[in-house]
Amino acid sequence: MSSLVLHHYPASPFSEKVRLAFGYKGLAWKSVLIPAVMPKPDLMPLTGGYRKTPVMQFGADVYCDTQLMMCELDRRYPDCPLLPAAGQASAEAMADWADHTLFLHGVAIAFQPAGMESFAAALTADELARFQQDRASFMDGLRPPSLAVAQARFAFWMDRLQQQLSDGGPWLFGEHPTVADFAVAHPLWFIVSREKLAHTLDPWPKVAEWLQAMTALGHGTEHRFGADEALALARESEPAPLPDGGSEDPGGLRPGDEVSVVATDYGRDPVVGELVYTSPERVIIRRTTPETGVVHVHFPRVGFALEVASGAG
Numbered sequence: 096m097s098s099l100v101l102h103h104y105p106a107s108p109f110s111e112k113v114r115l116a117f118g119y120k121g122l123a124w125k126s127v128l129i130p131a132v133m134p135k136p137d138l139m140p141l142t143g144g145y146r147k148t149p150v151m152q153f154g155a156d157v158y159c160d161t162q163l164m165m166c167e168l169d170r171r172y173p174d175c176p177l178l179p180a181a182g183q184a185s186a187e188a189m190a191d192w193a194d195h196t197l198f199l200h201g202v203a204i205a206f207q208p209a210g211m212e213s214f215a216a217a218l219t220a221d222e223l224a225r226f227q228q229d230r231a232s233f234m235d236g237l238r239p240p241s242l243a244v245a246q247a248r249f250a251f252w253m254d255r256l257q258q259q260l261s262d263g264g265p266w267l268f269g270e271h272p273t274v275a276d277f278a279v280a281h282p283l284w285f286i287v288s289r290e291k292l293a294h295t296l297d298p299w300p301k302v303a304e305w306l307q308a309m310t311a312l313g314h315g316t317e318h319r320f321g322a323d324e325a326l327a328l329a330r331e332s333e334p335a336p337l338p339d340g341g342s343e344d345p346g347g348l349r350p351g352d353e354v355s356v357v358a359t360d361y362g363r364d365p366v367v368g369e370l371v372y373t374s375p376e377r378v379i380i381r382r383t384t385p386e387t388g389v390v391h392v393h394f395p396r397v398g399f400a401l402e403v404a405s406g407a408g
């Protein structure tokens with residue numbers, strides 16, 4: 096069976112982005128359910144401290160951030176490419192906008208009182224308090240816009256998407272879905288999957304129809320997998336050969352240096368390890384723990400800072 100593993104939880108929108116990409120590519124995968132809040136004791140040995148959801152794993156290689164996961168999926172499974180042959184830059188720029196700007200506005204809309212009601216109904220009062228406390232420190236001062244501001248901008252963006260899908264389609268960039276479709280879909284899915292917000296897209300029927308087509312891609316074939324099994328898989332595997340296309344780090348860091356990699360937006364938990372690879376697309380660091388053996392942890396360059404680890408050198 097495939098050794099593709101996703102560490103995720105069902106309500107996570109960024110996980111839905113990757114699950115739908117698995118569906119589009121028709122992949123079989125192993126599904127490890129992780130907690131939605133810290134602590135995440137079985138995930139930390141794999142990532143070295145990166146706590147965001149989801150995390151993708153192939154044997155002893157661990158992938159942080161969905162932007163890089165999409166590139167890695169195309170590298171390993173070239174059929175049904177997520178990066179279009181023409182217009183890659185436009186598709187990736189739109190995905191970046193959706194993963195950050197649209198997502199933050201989507202959070203404001205999803206957590207309005209009606210959305211919060213559906214969300215809170217599934218949790219105990221204690222779980223809800225833990226969730227709110229966890230997210231306050233996780234977002235680290237980054238606040239979603241007010242509901243009124245979010246709704247006004249959302250209406251503008253949905254008008255534009257409605258227009259784009261009416262002019263072209265059936266997908267955002269024509270005949271096939273791309274990274275842009277997956278990135279725009281997950282914040283919208285996050286909103287409409289709340290019972291009381293299910294009709295949010297009614298004023299934009301083309302967008303609603305497109306989102307339905309996106310969710311109809313499904314999740315591929317999901318097999319439940321234990322967190323202990325994922326750790327054993329890492330331990331029993333060797334990291335894959337480094338990808339082609341490595342290049343020198345413009346900041347002068349070299350393979351062998353002790354470095355830290357940290358997200359520049361939110362969830363800024365540094366991961367420390369030995370630098371083994373840099374390219375314009377990604378950074379790979381090597382880490383060793385008793386639970387996992389040697390693992391290679393991969394991060395995208397965009398959205399992360401690479402520095403000498405404090406105390407090293």
Ligand SMILES: N[C@@H](CCC(=O)N[C@@H](CS)C(=O)NCC(=O)O)C(=O)O
Pocket residue numbers: 107108109110130131132133146147148149159160161162194233362
């Ligand atoms: N840039 C990240 C964003 C991931 C993200 O914000 N995920 C949310 C869940 S959808 C998260 O990590 N929430 C906190 C948590 O799960 O611990 C990516 O593309 O993977």
